[in-house]
Amino acid sequence: MAEKKLHVAIIMDGNGRWAKMRNLPRTKGHRAGIEALRQTLNAARELPIACMTFYSFSTENWQRPKEEVEELMDLLRHYLKHEFAQLIKNKIRFRMIGDKSALAPDIIDMIDEAEKKTALYQDFTLQLALNYGGRQEIVHAAQNLAQKAKDGALAPSAITVEMLASQLYTHGMPDPDLVIRTSGEERLSNFLIWQSAYSEFVFQDVLWPDYSGEHLKEALAVYAQRERRFGR
Numbered sequence: 001m002a003e004k005k006l007h008v009a010i011i012m013d014g015n016g017r018w019a020k021m022r023n024l025p026r027t028k029g030h031r032a033g034i035e036a037l038r039q040t041l042n043a044a045r046e047l048p049i050a051c052m053t054f055y056s057f058s059t060e061n062w063q064r065p066k067e068e069v070e071e072l073m074d075l076l077r078h079y080l081k082h083e084f085a086q087l088i089k090n091k092i093r094f095r096m097i098g099d100k101s102a103l104a105p106d107i108i109d110m111i112d113e114a115e116k117k118t119a120l121y122q123d124f125t126l127q128l129a130l131n132y133g134g135r136q137e138i139v140h141a142a143q144n145l146a147q148k149a150k151d152g153a154l155a156p157s158a159i160t161v162e163m164l165a166s167q168l169y170t171h172g173m174p175d176p177d178l179v180i181r182t183s184g185e186e187r188l189s190n191f192l193i194w195q196s197a198y199s200e201f202v203f204q205d206v207l208w209p210d211y212s213g214e215h216l217k218e219a220l221a222v223y224a225q226r227e228r229r230f231g232r
Ligand code: FPP
Pocket: 012, 013, 014, 015, 016, 017, 018, 026, 030, 031, 033, 034, 037, 055, 056, 057, 061, 072, 073, 075, 076, 079, 128, 208
């Protein structure tokens, strides 16, 4: 039987601590974090993985100091601009999950273009969670369904799990099989809270900028030992 290809989601944590240990500004940690993201994504292509989701900017991250938010947005601009050719070359489908409306117009344009031009690639999907919050995502889905109910197009009792899932940013994507968090912290921080109901969790004590394909392989090896029962 062909090996099942996985959806792996990563909470990239520890950029700030990585920089602090080196007496560098936090922003240098984020820069190094981008390089780790690139390497991890490259490694994933050689592994039984069909989708990766990276928690890149949460709805709460706007509360960080202005300079740090600006630097993260500049890194995002840079990343989207330079990775676009790689996405096409490697036939990677790009999707953003999160509330696009609060992002800068030039960033929205780049995201729209990347999503449009890669929409038909089927082998591998890269999802970036940007201005993403799991609770906000569920509220947004509830609002859409409530509006349909108000318009008389939907009976509240007809709402199903699948119907609510179809209103999430992740609609059409499989749930993550494995959620990884780096840096030794062990919490979900509002990331894919609906979608990870039956995911396996692996916490790795490595700061994100030090993460590599080897760490991803280690996480997959731990995952392979787990027995998933989905409550059955
Ligand atoms: C956590 O480190 C990381 C983030 C806030 C977001 C992750 C961002 C990147 C990897 C770079 C940006 C990527 C894109 C695509 C824009 P932290 O600052 O919370 O670290 P700390 O807990 O050690 O302070």
